[in-house]
Amino acid sequence: MLGVIAAALGGPEVLQVTELPDPEARPGQAVVRIRAVCVHPADVAATTGQIPRGPVPPPFLPGWDIAGEVTSVGPDTADLRVGDRVVGMIPWYLTRGTPGGYAEFVAADAGWLVPLPDEVDFATAATVPLNAQTAHQGLELLSSGVLPDGSSVLVTGASGGVGGFAxxxxxxxxxxxxxxxxxxxxxWVRGLGVQEVITRSADLGKVGPVAAVFDAVPLGEAAAAAVKNRGVVVATRPTPAIDPARGVRQDLQLIRLDRKLLAELVGLVAAGRLRTRVATTMPLTEAADAHRRVLAGGLRGKVVLTSG
Known part of the structure; x- marks a missing residue:
């Protein structure tokens, strides 16, 4: 099969299309023919070595979110059959590229995968797992404690993947x-049902104060300026500490794979209750150019690599 490996740490130029052995399903696994894999900023960070727990030694396969069809199942693999349409998240924070999703096939643990309804195409499905789970889990973290219904919440980066879902x-x-x-x-953001749209250039210190901030970009100090004293800020990456005198609870949201939650979120997308966007699709073999598109910014939606 073809795969795209990071042959070294660096920019998009380190991504190389190469021939890899076809995977085989072990007990509790299924081999998935990958039709779509989302390109995330996390993939770019992995190739440059800027990830938690330190750089992954090359070569490795980037890629978290996959959608495709089951081509074989291993022993003791429940609930999956050949031909099933599936979407899933490779827990890259555990696999660290062995495996990753930038390939034509992957041997995936059954617990990484959920059924993909016919109403959702592969490219759209591949934009859901990492971003939607991060958003849902971050909101749970945000609301833990006292955050009554009707409280004001500022979401930064609402045009993006995590921010849009959040x-x-x-x-x-x-x-x-x-x-x-x-x-x-x-x-587009106004169409998500928000109370107010804030421009990217706005001084967030003059917004609110709000009860809580979901800092999806994250902006750090600029976003924290909008939260009231004794409020809460949840960010998707480490940010500077907020002045303790303000009494603001500051939390970091790190993704964890939750199969039940993922199935629920995919179901919401299929029912039209959650919106997501694909900016463009590109062939798997053009992964380096896809990373360049992500680095250039200005995208309205996700870049998705397709195969087959």
């Missing part, structure tokens, strides 16, 4: 959502 889930949870949109993307 915005929609916060609205559905009954919060009064203020969402920061990228320039030119205000209308």
């Amino acid at each position: 915005t929609q889930l916060a609205v559905q949870a009954g919060y009064r959502v203020l969402a920061q949109a990228s320039a030119g993307d205000e209308e």
Whole structure:
């Protein structure tokens, strides 16, 4: 099979298309013919070595979120059959590229995969697992403690993957959502049901104060300026400590794979209750160019690599 490996640490140029052995399903696994794999900033960070727990020694396969069809199943693999449409998240924080999703096939643990409804195409499905789970889990972290229904919540990066899902889930949870949109993307964010759209150039210190901030970008100090004293800020990457005198609870959201939650979120997408966007699809063999697109920024939606 073809795969795309990071042959060294560095920019997009380190990604190389190469022939790899076809995977075989071990007990509790299924081999998935990958039709779509999402390109995340986390993939770019992996190739440059800027990830938690330190760099992964090359060569390795990037890629978290996959969608495709089951081609074989190993012994003791329940609930999966050849031909099933599936979507899943490779827990890259554990596998660290062995395996990764930038390949034509992957041997995936059954616990990584959930059924993919016919209403959702492969490319759209591949945008869901990492971003939607991060958003849902971050909101749970945000609301733990005292955050009554109707509380004001600011979401930064609402035009993006995590921020877009977080915005929609916060609205559905009954919060009064203020969402920061990228320039030119205000209308799409407004369509997510928010109370107010904040421009990217706005001084967040003049917004609110709000009860809580979901800092999906993250912006760090700029976002913390919007939260009231004794409020809460949840960020998707480490940010500077907030002045302890303010009494703000500051938490870090790190993804954890939750198969039941993933199935629920995919179901919401299939039912039209969660929106997601694909900016462009590109062949798997053009992964280096896909990374360049992500690094260039300005995308409205995710870049998805396709195969077959």
